[in-house]
Amino acid sequence: MKRIPRVAAIALALTLLLSLCGCGAADGKTHLTFQIWDVYQQDSMVAICDAYTAKNPDVVIDVQVTSWNEYWTKLEAAAESNTMPDIFWMHTNQILYYTEFGMLADVTNLYDGVDPQYYEKHFSEISRGNAQGSDGKMYGVPKDKDNIVLCYNKEMFDAAGVSYPDEDWTWDDMTDASQKIYDATGKYGFMAYNDDQMGYWNFVYQAGGCILTEDKTQGGFDQDGTRKAMDFYINLQKTDWCPDQTYFAETSPQTAFFSEMGAMFLEGNWNLWNDATSFPDMQGKWDIAYLPKCPDPVQGDGRATISNGLCYSTAARGKNRDTALEVLKFFGTEEAQNIASSYGAAISAYDGTEQPYFDAFENAGYDLNLQVLNDQFAYGVQSVNNSARPKWKAPVLDELNKVYNGQQSFDAGMGSIQNIINTETAKKLANE
Numbered sequence: 001m002k003r004i005p006r007v008a009a010i011a012l013a014l015t016l017l018l019s020l021c022g023c024g025a026a027d028g029k030t031h032l033t034f035q036i037w038d039v040y041q042q043d044s045m046v047a048i049c050d051a052y053t054a055k056n057p058d059v060v061i062d063v064q065v066t067s068w069n070e071y072w073t074k075l076e077a078a079a080e081s082n083t084m085p086d087i088f089w090m091h092t093n094q095i096l097y098y099t100e101f102g103m104l105a106d107v108t109n110l111y112d113g114v115d116p117q118y119y120e121k122h123f124s125e126i127s128r129g130n131a132q133g134s135d136g137k138m139y140g141v142p143k144d145k146d147n148i149v150l151c152y153n154k155e156m157f158d159a160a161g162v163s164y165p166d167e168d169w170t171w172d173d174m175t176d177a178s179q180k181i182y183d184a185t186g187k188y189g190f191m192a193y194n195d196d197q198m199g200y201w202n203f204v205y206q207a208g209g210c211i212l213t214e215d216k217t218q219g220g221f222d223q224d225g226t227r228k229a230m231d232f233y234i235n236l237q238k239t240d241w242c243p244d245q246t247y248f249a250e251t252s253p254q255t256a257f258f259s260e261m262g263a264m265f266l267e268g269n270w271n272l273w274n275d276a277t278s279f280p281d282m283q284g285k286w287d288i289a290y291l292p293k294c295p296d297p298v299q300g301d302g303r304a305t306i307s308n309g310l311c312y313s314t315a316a317r318g319k320n321r322d323t324a325l326e327v328l329k330f331f332g333t334e335e336a337q338n339i340a341s342s343y344g345a346a347i348s349a350y351d352g353t354e355q356p357y358f359d360a361f362e363n364a365g366y367d368l369n370l371q372v373l374n375d376q377f378a379y380g381v382q383s384v385n386n387s388a389r390p391k392w393k394a395p396v397l398d399e400l401n402k403v404y405n406g407q408q409s410f411d412a413g414m415g416s417i418q419n420i421i422n423t424e425t426a427k428k429l430a431n432e
Contacts, residue, residue, distance in 0.1 A: 030323050031060045032086035037071040040274050044343035048336045052327055059323060061087070079103045084315040086324045090140045092130050092308055096387040099133030100432075105316045108138040110329050122334070126382045127349040131311035134387055134432075140311025141332035142349035144340070146269050147305040147376045148202055149288040150174075156263040160184035165264075165289035167375075170302070171203075171232060174264070174292045175239075181263045182241035188262035189241035191253040192233055194400055196393075197306045197383055198266045203229040205304035205381045206294040212421070216386040217429065219421030221414045225298035231410060234403060245404045258282055266291070268308075269373050273344040276366040283366070290372050307380030309349055347373065388421075388428035395420045 025031050036045055042065050049061040064085070066074060072094065078084040079098065090098065098104050111118035119128050119138060127142040150165055157164055160180040165173070178189020193199050201211060209225030212218070220226045237244045243256070253265035258279045267275065272288070293302035312331045314324040330336055337348035344360030347353075358370045396417050403413035 025060075027060075029058050029060050030320060031062065032320055032324060032327065034061050034063045034087040035071065035075070035085040036063065036065055036089050037068045038270075038345070039065050041343070041345040044340045044345055047343065048331060048339050049327075051336060051339055052330045055330075056326075059327070061327065079315075082315075082317060084318060086318055086320045087312060087314055087327060089143065089310050090131075090313040091310055092383050092385050093389070093393075095131070095139060095311070095313075096134055096385065097390060098313075099135075099137075099139050100387060102316055104133075104139040105314045105318070105321060105325065106137050106139060107141060107313075107325065107328060110138070110141070110325065111332070118332075122332075122350050124349070124351065124377075126307050126380055127309050129382050130309045140313040141328045143310040143312050143331070144270070144346040145307060145309040145349045145377070146347065147307045147373060147380050148198055148266050148268055148291060149272075149305075149372055149376070150291055151257060151265055151267045151275075151286060151288055153257070153260065153263045153286050155285050156181050156185055156187055156260075164287070165292065167290050169290065169292040170295040171206075171292050172295055175236070178239070178241040178263070185263075187260070188243055188256065189239075190236065190264040191248075191256060191262045192236040192242050193248050193253045193265065194245050194397070194404060195266075197308060198268055200230060200233045201306050201381075201384060202266065202291055202304060203233050203294070205306070206291070206297060206300075206302050207232075208294070208297040208299035208302075211384040212386055217425055219418045219425075221418040221421070223298075227414055228298060229294070230414065234400075234410065237404065245401060257286075260285075270346050272368065272370075273361070276361070276364070276368070288368050288370070288372055290376060301379075303379045304381050305376045305379065306383050307377065308383035386425060386428075387432070388424040391424040391428070392421045395424075 034045065034049065036042065042063060045063050049063060053059050053061060075084065075088065084103070090104065115121065123142045124145065127145050131138050131140040131142050133139050152165055154164065157177070162177045162180050174190050181187060181189045204211060204226050207225040207229035209223045209227070209229055210220035213220055236242045253262065254267065256262045257265045258275065291305050295302065312328050314321060314328060318324055332350070334350055334353060337350035337353040338356050340346065341348040341353050342356035342360055344357055344364070347357045354374060361368060361370060399413050399416045399420065402408045403410055
């Protein structure tokens with residue numbers, strides 16, 4: 001490692017010391033940075049910041065937007081140098097990683113002065129779980145909640161003489177409709193993309209399987225329900241009406257759908273506002289529906305949708321930590337969460353603040369059956385995660401691709417995936 005000259009080291013130390021002191025700005029106000037990764041949510045985040053600063057004019061909050069990949073690269077570098085943004089979004093994919101190294105402030109007791117049961121009373125178990133570390137403590141204030149829906153092209157269904165998907169639809173109905181649409185229009189039916197949250201995970205839980213066991217120490221790819229769903233989902237690409245994964249390497253299912261090349265795909269509700277605004281020519285041609293249920297699950301009633309959500313976090317040792325915590329406290333209120341929902345880009349996590357999200361679509365003239373989202377929260381499954389997931393996520397995808405392209409058998413692929421998850425999880429647990 002390159003040594004830092006003594007003079008430079010002293011200068012660097014002084015710089016860090018001054019940065020940690022949180023010296024006031026020339027205007028005498030506390031300036032906070034708030035980093036996010038979704039430009040479509042920038043307006044809603046600015047709005048809740050404005051609501052806070054209207055009551056606290058001595059605070060200025062600068063909302064900064066970067067791309068998804070750049071966001072995590074910058075955040076990790078900032079964590080290593082103790083220069084993290086004052087406020088930032090935290091994703092379930094990353095929260096265990098950051099809490100493991102003590103980088104996030106513990107906000108478990110943030111609302112004790114208001115109500116010690118604040119989180120339990122106002123946020124669902126899934127929303128609370130999305131903001132917790134492995135120790136069960138809260139490391140963020142729940143921001144939003146989501147689930148996965150079926151997008152379908154009404155004109156293609158009409159052309160094939162097929163009824164639109166409804167709450168009673170099953171996997172069999174979906175495959176039957178796909179074949180009829182392909183026969184009538186030459187277009188793809190359901191597009192089964194090799195994705196986890198917006199793909200096979202939903203089918204696994206519908207069939208009564210799991211990706212991880214309940215205690216999150218083992219994979220579930222040796223279970224009957226999981227194997228049933230995986231076999232069904234992977235084999236969809238063997239039909240004429242479903243593209244293979246080579247196709248998706250160049251064309252996303254969203255692009256294919258809104259280019260009217262396919263009739264159905266799975267979408268996360270956080271993308272619906274973007275979909276509606278980005279493809280105005282499709283207005284009236286498409287809608288959303290409940291996910292089709294497994295007709296013969298190994299256990300359960302065949303219904304499931306993966307539900308995820310972000311949280312608002314701050315650094316454990318940020319120079320403006322106390323002020324940032326006060327802002328986070330406001331972000332978790334009914335007032336702030338109603339404001340955020342009203343922009344249509346995400347459904348706020350606070351129970352009872354869903355309606356402004358629906359109103360935003362109606363006010364903009366976007367006619368989508370958003371009641372589906374509310375109904376599906378009743379059988380949402382928390383997005384799958386354990387502390388070893390950063391290690392097993394990519395290898396699992398690689399193994400699945402080998403099964404898709406015929407490089408290995410289904411049984412061998414499921415066995416390899418199970419071994420990868422179990423091995424990486426055991427390594428992680430051994431080091432904790």
